[in-house]
Amino acid sequence: MVYREILQRGQKIILVVVDGIGGLPVLGGFTEMELAHLPNLDALARKYPVGALEPVAAGITPGSGPAHLSLFGYDPLNYRIGRGILEALGVGLEVRKGDLAIRGNFATVRDGVVVDRRAGRIPTEENRRLIEKLKAIDKVGDVEVIWKSGKEYRFVLLLRGEGLSENVRETDPGKEGLPPVAPEPTIPEGEKTARILKEIYRRAVEILKDEERANYFLLRGYATYPDIPTFQERWGLRAFGTAAYPMYRGLAKLVGMDVPDDTPDFESELKALEESWDKYDFFYIHFKDADKAGEDGDWKRKVEALQTFDSYVPRLLGLGGVLAVTGDHDTPCLIRGHSWHYVPLLIASKRAGVPTAWHFTERESLKGSLGLRRSTELMGLLLATAGWLKKYGA
Amino acid sequence: MVYREILQRGQKIILVVVDGIGGLPVLGGFTEMELAHLPNLDALARKYPVGALEPVAAGITPGSGPAHLSLFGYDPLNYRIGRGILEALGVGLEVRKGDLAIRGNFATVRDGVVVDRRAGRIPTEENRRLIEKLKAIDKVGDVEVIWKSGKEYRFVLLLRGEGLSENVRETDPGKEGLPPVAPEPTIPEGEKTARILKEIYRRAVEILKDEERANYFLLRGYATYPDIPTFQERWGLRAFGTAAYPMYRGLAKLVGMDVPDDTPDFESELKALEESWDKYDFFYIHFKDADKAGEDGDWKRKVEALQTFDSYVPRLLGLGGVLAVTGDHDTPCLIRGHSWHYVPLLIASKRAGVPTAWHFTERESLKGSLGLRRSTELMGLLLATAGWLKKYGA
Secondary structure (H helix, E strand, C coil): CHHHHCECCCCCEEEEEECECCCCCCECCECHHHHCCCHHHHHHHHHCCEEEEECCCCCCCCCHHHHHHHHCCCCCCCCCCCHHHHHHHHCCCCCCCCCEEEEEEEEEEECCEEEECCCCCCCHHHHHHHHHHHCCCCEECCEEEEEEECCCCEEEEEEECCCCCCCECCCCCCCCCCCCCCCCECCHHHHHHHHHHHHHHHHHHHHHCCCCCCCEEEEEEEEECCCCCCHHHHHCCCEEEECCCHHHHHHHHHCCCECCCCCCCHHHHHHHHHHCHHHCCEEEEEECHHHHHHHCCCHHHHHHHHHHHHHHHHHHHCCCCEEEEECCCECCCCCCCCCCCCEEEEEECHHHCCCCCCCCCHHHHCCCCCCEEEHHHHHHHHHHHCCCECCECC | CHHHHCECCCCCEEEEEECECCCCCCECCECHHHHCCCHHHHHHHHHCCEEEEECCCCCCCECHHHHHHHHCCCCCCCCCCCHHHHHHHHCCCCCCCCCEEEEEEEEEEECCEEEECCHHHCCHHHHHHHHHHHCCCCEECCEEEEEEECCCCEEEEEEECCCCCCCECCCCCCCCCCCCCCCCECCHHHHHHHHHHHHHHHHHHHHHCCCCCCCEEEEEEEEECCCCCCHHHHHCCCEEEECCCHHHHHHHHHCCCECCCCCCCHHHHHHHHHHCHHHCCEEEEEECHHHHHHHCCCHHHHHHHHHHHHHHHHHHHHCCCEEEEECCCECCCCCCCCCCCCEEEEEECHHHCCCCCCCCCHHHHCCCCCCEEEHHHHHHHHHHHCCCECCCCC
16 A cells, blocks of 8 residues: 555544435436535535545445445455444444354244244334343353344344354245254354354244244354454544444444444534544544435435535534545435445545536536546545645655 | 557657646636646647546655656556666666665764764755765775765765665664664675675765765665666657656656757757657657746746747647647646646547547546546557557457
8 A cells, every 4th residue: 555655644634424425316307416405515616626436336336334445445345344244333233353243033933944034023122122031142152142133123143252253054044934044164164153053042942932923033144353454554544433323333443443422413423523623633424314315215305414414514614624525325316225326525625626516416526626436545535635645756 | 468469550659748737726716727828738629639647546646757657658556666766867877777776965973973964955066076076986896886966965876786786774864863874784685785885885984084064974765776668668669758857868768768868948858859750659758847836836937837838839749640748747836746636638639539628727628538547548548549559359
C-alpha cells in the first residue's frame, strides 16, 4: 500500500454514509434525490466537487458488509465477512478474533423430518423466551457458548474458544420434508467444532422437546472472525464510528473503530461524534432512514428521509475538517432493495476538485470532477484532500 | 502487453507535456485554464475530443518522475525511481545501468556531532568550489567516483562500477545533535559499496577539514539505476524527447529516448524537435512554466504561461502527425504544488473521438469522449489514433 509510505498528519475527516442514498426515476422521470428539497447539500454541490462510487464491481449489488468495507478502503472481494459474523454484528453481539458465529433458525421437526424451517415464524417474544432457556447451555468443554435472539425465528449462536472452525456441515437441509443434517466435520480441522455442536444439540433438544412449534433449530452460515487489518493499521488514522443499528456499529468495530453503543438515533450519533471530536482523526457516521424507505419502495418517505438528513448538514459542517457525504450503496424505490448503481459522492473542500453541479443528485454526480470510481478509492481522495499524503516520488 | 502483439506502422505522435497544466477555482469560481485566453487550444477542443488523466491512483500526488513514467505508459507503482537517481537526473548527470546515485548535503560537524545538516545553507558558488576540490577523489578501487554540485548545500555523488548496491546505511542522522552514521552495509550485498564510501569519507574529510561550515557531508537516497525496459522495447516506436530542465531530459533518457542537451527554453526544444522530425516515430516535448507559476500560487503568471504555450500550438500542428496535449500532473495555484486531480487531455485528431467541449478546461475535459483514465492508458489511445494498432482478434 503506497498510501502508508507517504502518510503525514492532516485534517480531520468525517465520512457520512447515507444508507441507500441514490435511486432511479420514480415520478415524472425524476429520482428520489431530484424530488427531495436539499438546500444544504445543493449549496455544497455548487461550491465543491461531486462524483460517484461503484460499491464493489460492475453489476454487483452489495450487502451492508461489503458496501461498508469498500468505503473504509478494504476490497470486499478480498476481505469476506461470513454470514454468521454479520448476523452476530446485526444482533449486537461482540465478536472477537477466533470466535465462530452461526445463524440459527428455530424449526419444527416431526418424526425426524423438518416440517417447518421457520417454526411457523414464531413471534420475537417467543424466540426470546426460548433463548433464555437455551442459555443454560453456556459452556461445552473449554468452549463458551453464547446465544442471542434475532427477529421472529432467527437467532445467533456464537462459540468462543480455541481451535474453532467453519468446516462443519450446516444442519439446515435447505427444504422441508428432509431430516436435519448432522453437524459432521467436512475436513479434520472441523472435528472439535462438530463435537461441540453435537453436544449442544443433545442438550438443546432436551430443553425444547415440549415446544409445539420451535422444538428444534437449524444452523448455517458458520463464520469465523475475518483476518482483517484495523483501519488504523491500514490508513494510520485513529477512527471513530457511530450508528444507530447494531449491524453498522459492528462493521465499524470489525475494522477496529471505537464505537459507542448508546446511540439509538442520528441525533444521538451526532452528539457522540461531537463529544469525541478531539480524540480521533477519522469519523464514520451512519444515516439509516433512506435505505429503509427504499426497501419499502416508498419514495415519499425516502424523499423525507433525505430532507431530514439535509437538515443535519450545517451541524456536520460546523465541526470543521473535511466532510464527505455518500452512501454505502443506492436503494432505489423502483428496485425495493440495494442496487449496484453508482452512488453519489460529495466532498466539501475546495481542495477536493472543481465544482460542476447545481444540485446533489444521482444524475449530476455522474459528471463531477471526483470521477466515477470504485468505493475503495474514496479513502485515497479523502486522505489527499485532508492533507494526509505527501508527494509520491520526486 | 497486448499492444506489442498487434503493432503495425502508423503516423508520428507528438506528446506535449504542459507541466502542472490544470488547476482549481482561483477567481470568481474560475480555474486557471478557464481564465486563460487559449484561442488555439479552444479551437482544437471544439474540433477534437478531450478527456482527463489520473497520474497514479486516487489521491496520489506524483512527483515529476512517477508522473512522467505514467504518461510514457509505465505504471509508476511498479517502476520506482530512487531519489538519488532523480537528483542525478535533476543536476544533469548522465546515469547508466549499474550506477549508484546518492544525494549529498554539505554539513557542519563539531566534536563528532552534526551541528548543521545544511552547512548554514552555503551559497551555490561555495558548493561549486568544494566540489571542484572533492573531484580529486575520482576513483576508489575499480569504481569511478563522480561529483556534481546542486543548489546551495546539495550535491550528487555517483558511483559507477560493478557490484554496487543500495543496501548501505544513510550517513545522515536525520537531525542535528547526533553523530553522522557510518555507511555500514545493511545486508552482505552492500559490503563493497560500504567499503568504497568509507574510503571516500576518509579522503574527503581531509580535503574539507579547514572549511568553517562545510567540513563534512551527509549521504542519503541511495538508488541504483532502475530496471526498466526502453520506450522502444515497450511500445516499438523510436522516441525523441526534449526539455529545458535536466530532470525531464533525464526522465526521457531513462526510458531510452534520444534527447538533445542544448535546449534551454521551449523555443529551442521545438526547434530541436523539428530538426529531428524525420528520424523518430514518437516525440515528447516539455513545457515547464505553468508548473512553476502554480508552485508559487501565482495564477496570473500561470494564465500567462498557458497563453504562451497556446501561441506555440499552430507550429506544433504544422508538423503533422497526431498531437496530444496534456500534463504530467496539475499544479493548482490554490494548492501551490503538484496535485492528485485529473489532468486535462486533448488529442488533435478526428479519429480520436467525438468532440464535446467548447473550451479546453479542467471542467470540460472531465466530460470528454477520451474518458477519465489512468495516465498509463494514454499510450494505448495515442497508438490507436495514430494507426499503430491492428485489430485484436478476428
